[in-house]
Amino acid sequence: MTFWKNLFGNGDTATAGQATSPQGEMLEAAGELPDGGRIVFSTTRDIDLYELEELCDAVGWARRPMRKVGKAIQYSFLVVSMWELQGSRRRLVGFARATSDHAFNATIWDVVVHPKLQSKGFGKALMRYAIAKLRREDISNITLFADAQVVDFYRRLGFVLDPEGIKGMFWYPD
Amino acid sequence: MTFWKNLFGNGDTATAGQATSPQGEMLEAAGELPDGGRIVFSTTRDIDLYELEELCDAVGWARRPMRKVGKAIQYSFLVVSMWELQGSRRRLVGFARATSDHAFNATIWDVVVHPKLQSKGFGKALMRYAIAKLRREDISNITLFADAQVVDFYRRLGFVLDPEGIKGMFWYPD
Secondary structure, eight states, X not given: OHHHHHHHSOTTTOOTTEEEOTTSOEEEEEEEOXXXXXXXXXXXXXXXXXXXXXXXHHTTOOOOOHHHHHHHXXXXXXXXXXXXXXXXXXXXXXXXXXXXXXXXEEEEEEEEEOGGGTTTTHHHHXXXXXXXXXXXXXXXXXXXXXXXXXXXXXXXXXXXXXXXXXXXXXXXXX | OHHHHHHHSOTTTOOTTEEXXXXXXXXXXXXXXXXXXXXXXXXXOOOOHHHHHHHHHHTTOOOOOHHHHHHHHHTOSEEEEEEEEETTEEEEEEEEEEEEOSXXXXXXXXXEEOGGGTTTTHHHHHHHHHHHHHHHTTOOEXXXXXXXXXXXXXXXXXXXXXXXXXXXXXXXXX
């Protein structure tokens, strides 16, 4: 709590692990780093696309047209970002978004966590945060398409593979 | 062409297999039935939710709250309906919708074809129509979650199962 009070100076209204930035944006605490950095989540869409590209580069993703990435963010139902705070600096270290019909189904896309934060529980925390946000919107069917090497990661979060024989399928242009 | 001219009286502007209804709605021809009925597609969202519920009942789906179905249609990127025309009457005989980020990905949900039109190529035509609409919007990654008994149906349409080990996964509330 002291950290949040110090950082944003709004200790009167903050609840445990939550704070509002000077821009009125709600941030939620995710954890701390050994070097004193703090990790927070946000659902703001105000993401620097160059910074997101840098994050995706860091995990080796193929580059995508920035204009289309911006459009995809604009039309996503949920956008979750994870930030590292060091003093007054903040850096994008995680990202996920979900498309949805706002009623039954959501599909999570583009889950990325900076390599230096991987295998430390932050990816799991990011996903739990996204799931909680979707549940709060009364979405009951949360889906995703998992690359082979992260199937176990999602399984540990409670995602089920091919339930009742339901299969994920893809159509690509010829 | 004679049919479309007779039906809507706008033969001057109609192209092969397309017509505009008196309400200004674009319809596309899907085929004919032995009893003289005509099958057309539309992308209008103006669907009677009771009629949609009746169609879903006919294939044995569990009922869902109509208010949520309406919201899901409202927030879908694409809504495709298939209609049987007999004289001036029209009846909903097929439906599919897709969520999307309007940029990269679309996910198709709630594909339903009336039992009397199944195994006659109309389901395939409905899906091809939906795929063509999504492709026209520059969506390249079209996905869906197929029940075990329709995996082969989608495979014949060009959908690929678990490409490169990518797996569809589901999260359900406890």
